[in-house]
Amino acid sequence: MIEFRQVDKYYGNFHVLQNINLTISEGEVVVIIGPSGSGKSTLLRCINHLEKISSGELIVDNINVHDRKTNLNVLRQEIGMVFQHFNLYPHMTVLENITLAPTKVRKTTREEAQKTARHYLEKVGLAHKADAYPNELSGGQQQRVAIARGLAMQPKIMLFDEPTSALDPEMIGEVLEVMKSLASEGMTMVVVTHEMGFAKEVADRVVFMDHGQVVEENEPKAFFENPKEERARSFLSRLL
Ligand code: ADP
Numbered sequence: 001m002i003e004f005r006q007v008d009k010y011y012g013n014f015h016v017l018q019n020i021n022l023t024i025s026e027g028e029v030v031v032i033i034g035p036s037g038s039g040k041s042t043l044l045r046c047i048n049h050l051e052k053i054s055s056g057e058l059i060v061d062n063i064n065v066h067d068r069k070t071n072l073n074v075l076r077q078e079i080g081m082v083f084q085h086f087n088l089y090p091h092m093t094v095l096e097n098i099t100l101a102p103t104k105v106r107k108t109t110r111e112e113a114q115k116t117a118r119h120y121l122e123k124v125g126l127a128h129k130a131d132a133y134p135n136e137l138s139g140g141q142q143q144r145v146a147i148a149r150g151l152a153m154q155p156k157i158m159l160f161d162e163p164t165s166a167l168d169p170e171m172i173g174e175v176l177e178v179m180k181s182l183a184s185e186g187m188t189m190v191v192v193t194h195e196m197g198f199a200k201e202v203a204d205r206v207v208f209m210d211h212g213q214v215v216e217e218n219e220p221k222a223f224f225e226n227p228k229e230e231r232a233r234s235f236l237s238r239l240l
């Protein structure tokens with residue numbers, strides 16, 4: 001579903017992604033971990049072309065992301081993204097937030113979009129908040145709305161960039177639960193997170209990044225119990 005082939009990226013002279021080779025299959029849940037500044041967000045943002053790669057190839061669902069001829073609207077319809085800060089539109093209700101892209105981009109009718117929105121609101125446990133405004137919701141609820149908004153475009157891939165990092169501790173669980181159920185339904189997910197419990201329990205594979213490189217990747221059990229690379233070992237020991 002996603003393939004990085006010898007991908008490099010620079011910000012000016014700064015080599016932020018270094019020879020990334022990474023393949024993510026359909027239905028796989030990949031958790032990306034690593035120190036702050038290691039390039040995790042940049043890697044994620046290349047997938048939907050929020051950032052450009054400098055060289056190499058990046059293929060998403062058979063679309064060559066950085067080909068000039070690629071229609072970015074078509075690409076981005078396949079990819080939902082959830083950020084640390086939920087980025088909901090404050091002047092729109094929950095339902096309006098969720099139906100905006102489907103009606104504007106996918107040209108879905110209002111009725112159809114609302115039906116889909118209510119379906120996903122139900123899924124994230126917020127059917128009763130359809131008419132609320134974002135500032136009437138807790139952080140955890142806002143993030144669940146953001147997930148419903150992503151799902152309403154019926155993407156093939158969901159990207160999560162530290163979705164629980166801005167939340168009060170007591171709200172982290174409810175967001176992780178929604179992500180867990182999405183994973184169990186077979187969504188292809190790439191998740192940057194510091195929630196090691198989630199990684200251990202839900203990930204099919206853990207990718208450890210440091211200084212713009214994929215240093216190690218493995219299934220969670222093997223990775224956490226017996227990391228091979230010194231940099232991974234020292235990162236994990238610092239979390240304890
Ligand atoms: P992470 O998500 O792992 O914390 P990022 O991908 O956000 O890492 O950033 C990796 C490095 O690239 C950091 O050193 C950051 O300062 C730098 N960086 C991120 N975005 C930009 C940008 N738009 N221009 C220049 N440098 C950037």
Ligand code: MG
Nearest residue numbers: 040041042161
């Ligand atoms: Mg980041």
